[in-house]
Amino acid sequence: MSNSRIIPPSELIINEDGSAFHIHLLPDQLRDNIILVGDPGRVDMVASYFDEIDYDVCSREFHAIGGVYKGKKLMCISHGIGPDNIEIVITELDALANIDFNTRKVKPEHRTLNMVRVGTSGSLQYDLKIGDFVIAEKGTGFDGILNFYAARDKVCDLEFEKEFCKHVSWDPTWAAPYTVDADAELVARIGRDDMVRGYTIAAVGFYAPQGRMVRLELKDPELNAKIESFRYNGRPITNFEMESACLQGMAKLLGHKAMTVCCIIAQRRAEDANTDYKPSVKRLVETVLDRF
Template identity: 50%
Template sequence: MIKHSELILNPDGTIFHLHLKPENISDRIILVGDPARVDTIAAHFSEIEFSAQNREFKTVTGIYNNTKLSVISTGIGTDNIDIVINELDALVNIDLESRTIKEEKKSLDIVRIGTSGGLQEDLRVNSFVVSQKSIGFDGLLNFYAGRGEISDLEFEKAFRVYTDWDASLPSPYVVDASKNLLSKFDSTEFSRGVTISAPGFYGPQGRELRLPLAHPHLNEKIESFQHAGMRITNFEMESSAIYGLSKLLGHQALTVCLIIANRVTLTANENYRDEMQKLISKVLDKLTL
């Protein structure tokens, strides 16, 4: 039995942070950072079955194209993803009453729709990028057993050597997207690439305001790095933990991002809402057709 201190439930029986019960979610989950984007996506649903919110974690479950979907906001960062993925898995693979792990495991489809910064000159603002792999600068997956078995260790080694990775930084990990979900986005509308999840928006992504960077040339190395025909295309802040934890727990995961800034050409689209609506519609259709 899993102890109360390890699996915390609220007085109403919902799981601690998400405030959800197993019947409140679908097997197909869309993750977004911004709670307001949950409503933007839910506006496409023909029917709303359930909604709840606690802190930054907002959930709406409804119907789109005769398919049940749940949209959940995570807030920003891989630390929040650690909460969301573990609690979603607990909802479907742990009996919350007996606090025991179920013998028959359920696999969820988990797709993140997010915004991102491009790291290649040809990756224009307002383009859509699917993360074939994700590199974690956050170090989260290193706290879990089995991390080496689900990671691309050759890619990790090549990246560390090429960038002369500083041992004082968290050891980067690299995890693949779900092949099944990736195949749904096999079209010219979507670029494919390798996404870095950074543990911050400023210094960890090479932005300098008043604080000088410890590694001011790291982004240049990132932009020029290639391995096995793949290059690093964009920065964001969540996908590495989504990929890593999902892979360890037996779920399918994919991240699709709208490029709202290009760090090489120094261009940006601050008014990206219309482009995000286009991406949302495309993702919803591809997940339900």
Template identity: 45%
Template sequence: MPFSPSELILNADGSIYHLNLLPQDLAPIVITVGDPDRVEHVTKHFDTIRVKKQKREFKAQTGTYKGKEITVISTGIGTDNIDIVLNELDALVNIDFNTRSVKENLQSLKIIRLGTSGAIQPEIEIDSILISQFAIGFDSLLQFYDSKHIQNTKIQNAFIEHSKWAVEKSQPYVITADENLLTHFTETNYHIGFTATNVGFYAPQGRMLRAKLQDDTLNSKIASFRYEGLKITNLEMETSGIYGLSRLLGHHAISINAILANRTLGTFSRNADKTVDFMIKSALERIKSL
């Protein structure tokens, strides 16, 4: 049955509603960044650029890097935006916009997040690169989907018990990276981590300015959690949503993080731009051989 206009929303030119992209605008490899200004930090390394579009915080450019076609798109901050971006990327390749129906032959995208993050383990140094093998989401996004079959309930239940997780908060969920992409992008000097995706930047990440925290020990509980050798390494705001929706929709995703802060030590990078550019150039070199 075709999707109704209220469910699959298209613009007047036939592009998908929020991303403002047409199916032919999208490459099979997609780099996501949070900040719209970071799109050009990636595409300045491209040989060619054939698409430049922006609507709200969603800025997209498609071009080639050493013969490999790539789309770079900004998501803005948070898994609420990831819900929009991942569903609309999937629609661009797997829904026929003319018939408003799912295509018979489905396509899998390769999705690489290049983001920034703060470490919560003291041994993870500032200006290092961390690849997320696991993500634990505190954001509730995946709980709105039929997703129990892709969640690691043993790890998430162990975390809930360890942290004395408040029932008023959304139930955490744990998702793994795409195994092949994890292997492909791993380098000897990279950390392999377990990333916590938070629903906000201040209280959800243990920052207190004027409003008091519900649990001022939460960050220490997160940092002290252990499960069969795993420990949570860093905090950010998108990875769990990218991993969860990618797995549900049949895409392959990896999250690469430039560590710009260490929350345990209270330190912040003095070379943030240099570190982010190193991450971008390293990722592009890996992408060309995908």
């Protein structure tokens, strides 16, 4: 895209106070290091560790707090549930970094953001237990969002996608899956022996897309079993969540670094779940803050 293009107001909406439309942040409130969480309330928990707080902004499901932790400037922002929300957040964070809101042109110098999503997840393998931490070394999106962007093939693992669709007999009426690696430098920085490096499914919904049946029947009741038996280079799909693939895909397309690490709160194969998972999530947040 040409840096001389003026982005019209219909394409990038800027609020009257000069903030990004959905997340309501101003350009000078952006931090290079960003922790993302789904729950707006979890932002307060993350920020409770900050030594200083510079701002606290709420808009819809998007809650952001910027501050300082052990001398490091950073921010935490919530993205709500689902990949569609992640697309909004990453696009607007990038706009704050790389678009001049006065001229509506792309800035000549690219600013790179480091983004770590801290979430919760359900395991798909018996050896992953409740309380384990799993990094989405690969995120496979069932939502199809990245397929709307021209350069998606440049950032996706096309061979993984091909083998996965073949193995599970992917229904052509569903959005084509896309698979994106987490940023290797971030994974090396955050991941240690206390974290599993896995292949993660980012589902487009919580119920049927993750094989849950409440009152409505599933189109393919065997999909989860086929996912669990899939192997790529000898490695299995480890867990389900909803946002890793879109986050990692959008970040790569826009020239940023991103990864997802989740705390396992449900064992899908053992049909077990833990609703008292907050202590484990707090431990994960503390770990990420110290390594970020």
